[in-house]
Amino acid sequence: MPELPEVETVRRGLQPVLEGARIARVEARRPDLRFPFPEKFLERLTGKTITALGRRAKYLTMHLKGGPVLICHLGMSGSFRIETSDDSEMPDSSEMLGAFFHERSKSAVHDHVVFHIVSPEGARSRVTFNDPRRFGFMLFSEGAPDTHPMLAGLGVEPTGNALDGELLASLLKGRKSPLKAALLDQRLIAGLGNIYVSEALWRAGLSPLREAGTIANPGKKAKQQRDALAEAIRAVIADAIAAGGSSLRDYMQTDGSLGYFQHSFAVYDREGEPCSKHGCGGHIERIVQSGRSTFYCRTCQLS
Ligand SMILES: [Zn+2]
Numbered sequence: 001m002p003e004l005p006e007v008e009t010v011r012r013g014l015q016p017v018l019e020g021a022r023i024a025r026v027e028a029r030r031p032d033l034r035f036p037f038p039e040k041f042l043e044r045l046t047g048k049t050i051t052a053l054g055r056r057a058k059y060l061t062m063h064l065k066g067g068p069v070l071i072c073h074l075g076m077s078g079s080f081r082i083e084t085s086d087d088s089e090m091p092d093s094s095e096m097l098g099a100f101f102h103e104r105s106k107s108a109v110h111d112h113v114v115f116h117i118v119s120p121e122g123a124r125s126r127v128t129f130n131d132p133r134r135f136g137f138m139l140f141s142e143g144a145p146d147t148h149p150m151l152a153g154l155g156v157e158p159t160g161n162a163l164d165g166e167l168l169a170s171l172l173k174g175r176k177s178p179l180k181a182a183l184l185d186q187r188l189i190a191g192l193g194n195i196y197v198s199e200a201l202w203r204a205g206l207s208p209l210r211e212a213g214t215i216a217n218p219g220k221k222a223k224q225q226r227d228a229l230a231e232a233i234r235a236v237i238a239d240a241i242a243a244g245g246s247s248l249r250d251y252m253q254t255d256g257s258l259g260y261f262q263h264s265f266a267v268y269d270r271e272g273e274p275c276s277k278h279g280c281g282g283h284i285e286r287i288v289q290s291g292r293s294t295f296y297c298r299t300c301q302l303s
Contacts, residue, residue, distance in 0.1 A: 079129075084126075180197055
């Protein structure tokens with residue numbers, strides 16, 4: 001499942017092609033994805049200029065001039081593919097552009113939505129949404145995306161300096177759930193997923209089993225811990241975005257090499273391996289919390 005850094009990577013890949021460009025035509029090759037396409041889906045997109053391509057948590061937001069905002073979610077296996085041509089003749093796949101795309105996006109059977117795009121300079125591109133498992137979706141928001149019911153309740157973004165120790169303390173204060181579960185709660189922090197929570201807790205040296213609210217305790221120690229945790233959350237997300245998003249078997253680079261990111265997680269999917277924290281000597285364990293795998297080192301994630 002794509003996590004926030006992958007979605008941000010997709011956004012950055014699409015942005016140069018979409019922003020400022022016009023949607024000449026749209027094809028929807030089936031009536032639905034996870035949800036039916038909204039009413040007048042094609043009509044409301046056709047001819048519109050895309051003013052901005054944003055992101056909120058794991059939602060992409062395509063802002064249309066004088067029209068609705070198209071909210072896109074990649075679901076479990078969704079991806080976009082960009083093909084660009086100088087003339088109206090579309091190239092074959094060997095001429096694909098776009099740094100990242102889903103391995104299975106090569107199968108045209110799963111090409112569900114095709115945007116025919118014309119740049120302000122007249123260059124034509126085809127942007128295809130491919131989704132084998134069809135958990136992705138596209139919906140319209142009539143107002144600002146944050147007012148849409150899907151996005152209205154989302155918590156703070158795990159990127160940027162807004163997420164600091166004090167904000168974490170205010171979010172987690174009084175919560176009895178394990179720290180791992182609280183950090184996965186999208187109403188508190190939006191877009192932080194299973195992989196990066198495990199990574200952040202390891203970096204901060206905190207136990208995933210700890211009661212979440214204790215991070216807001218008075219005293220120097222808890223303050224250091226929540227500052228370290230906020231820093232670790234921002235850093236794991238920033239590092240992953242910088243590296244072009246984690247790939248986890250699903251996202252591939254155009255040269256076909258499988259995502260490098262699966263080799264660079266410190267704890268995720270590393271059960272039984274030695275902990276890589278200097279001088280630790282412990283091993284990574286896998287436990288299950290709320291039905292999800294948690295990877296951690298009980299030797300250095302004590303507190
Ligand atoms: Zn360790």
